[in-house]
Amino acid sequence: MTTRGGDRPATPAVKTRKPRSSRTGRATMADVAERVGISAITVSRAFKRPELVAPELRQRILDTAQSMGYVPNQAASALASARSMTVAVLIPSMTNMVFVETLAGIHDMLLPRGYRALIGVTHYSPEEEERLIRTYLQFQPDGILLTGTDHTAVTRTYLSALSSPTVHMMELLDDPDSLSVGCSQEEGGRLMTTHLLERGYRRIGFVAVQLDPRTLARLDGYRHALEEAGLYDEKRVWRLPDPSSIHLGAAMIDRLMAENSDCDAVFFCNDDLAQGALFQCQRRGIRVPDQLAVAGFNDLPASAWTTPTLTTVATPRYAIGRHAAAMLLDLMDGKEPPQRRLDLGLTFIAREST
Amino acid sequence: MTTRGGDRPATPAVKTRKPRSSRTGRATMADVAERVGISAITVSRAFKRPELVAPELRQRILDTAQSMGYVPNQAASALASARSMTVAVLIPSMTNMVFVETLAGIHDMLLPRGYRALIGVTHYSPEEEERLIRTYLQFQPDGILLTGTDHTAVTRTYLSALSSPTVHMMELLDDPDSLSVGCSQEEGGRLMTTHLLERGYRRIGFVAVQLDPRTLARLDGYRHALEEAGLYDEKRVWRLPDPSSIHLGAAMIDRLMAENSDCDAVFFCNDDLAQGALFQCQRRGIRVPDQLAVAGFNDLPASAWTTPTLTTVATPRYAIGRHAAAMLLDLMDGKEPPQRRLDLGLTFIAREST
DNA sequence: CAAAGTTATGTTAGCGCTATCATCCGCGGG
């Protein structure tokens, strides 16, 4: 059926050949195969399972493909093989460095293995997450990476019904059926609060913004630590639904002053808030930490450079991304990952602001 | 061939029916069609061209699909229709807020129109960009958004050969065949330098890092402005290939001091560098702007809060993302966009640091 | 030296969807 080795095809092949790249103008596998004088499947193999093709022929295929500007059609491949080589990744925000660094970890683990990330931003809304999941499931992702554990009922139904491998990032899950990589936000809150207590602060405030589950877990840690010390007082807790920002942190200092708060320390749920607070303290001449101690969370790059430098808790978000992706790769390979719940811990960083 | 209206199928259909969701376990369009008692194409229409299906039937199809957990297979759709509903977006970095905000603008324009972004990070390397393009072309993107104008020859070949609509972001192109949305980086550099000259500074330094084309364009603007004033001096220009960071900005202040530089002002090519410089000046007791003026570029959020606040040039990156995406949408619709070269301008922001 | 691999390649038949062209039905006008 196929003329082998003939450099110049004298007569047209028996079957009527379709014109090259019928619709899109792009060369197809069949076009490359025809040019080389072999069948399409061998071209496929030259790309996907090169070890199955004789080295010489393989090189000839690759060269020909290159010269024809052939690019494999991922949609056709996905359809035929039922593998999309795509992982859906949902994060709450992209302006928050924490998640961007998580993404970097995911990318670094996934790309070398040939997987691509389809990134969705939920804006901290489980409903938005549900909508994104619905959309992204159309791409038949081979795996899913989710942030946190706060999902709608529909999302959970989708996930269990489709049985796509799924790993939850940031928070830890106790459910033995779910996979999770993260650190204990509650412990982080407790760690910082204990530190402040040790330093002698007694009227410690907490500023919670965004009010996502992780922030609330930190608040829990703070509350438990203070309750144990008999020092918890609801009036020193501020809860704001607004997104975290430097501006808001600065505004909180103004508010504390206006409200005549008696805090001798304030634990901000995020470094950018705390940075804003430090900036505003400097403006207003509030001495940190003597007059007011300031603490943050996450250890953003600028926190080591503010005046004074900021005491904070470093979260291993890059590592979380890497490990979550690694776990997912195991699952997609049909292997059971070493552990279904991976706590990567936290690092407390004492600096000048406390 | 198809039994119409029969609620309980008494006899198997004439053709042997494949079992539901043969490989992936997922329901297919045919499954939904069978359940409703219609043909697959009508289900397809109910999703893609709802106005072609009678409202009652359409609702019934949608309900049935929902109850079966049917999710359209994007790969099959893309293959059959030759439209992937995907746009490849290549940015140099994701830790740089500038590009993250550009992405946000792109998303906000693309998602409501049903397009998805496939995001690639080039790490400022044209070679990496070429590799990513090759990978992402496999997804047959309906359009491509690129950052900058510095591409490898191969990249350019790919782009012209495949004739996928492409828009360049950030920098402006004069080539009438290319589409671009951005602002003049050179003008930004000139703007700031002119400002510093007006303020009376005469020994103005420039710190260029990363050395990407945009940084170098700013440097050009700086140089031209100083040359016109007869004040350009190569010894006040620092060129470093390292990525921009607060840390590096701080280190540059140390270096200026160590080198006994005579600068009375330093124009940093990026706000994070300038912020680091301000932090370090504060640490070392260098009075800004009296002893040394500091200027940045891009207007990052923290720049309005440092002590002193930072003079900078705001770039319209969110708008650039939006407009670039809008332009691409036009192209993908086969329409000619209103303009092929869109300059969104810059905003000079004078603050305390100069 | 025949039987049983091994290695390299080919044939066939779909994956799940949509473009394209039919088909069918009811309705108004000549």
Next chain:
DNA sequence: CCCGCGGATGATAGCGCTAACATAACTTTG
């Protein structure tokens, strides 16, 4: 009463690729 028309639905044939099973040409082995 037939024709033509528009609106709703269907049959068919691929899109470009790969899984699964041949096949052919060698190599090994008892």
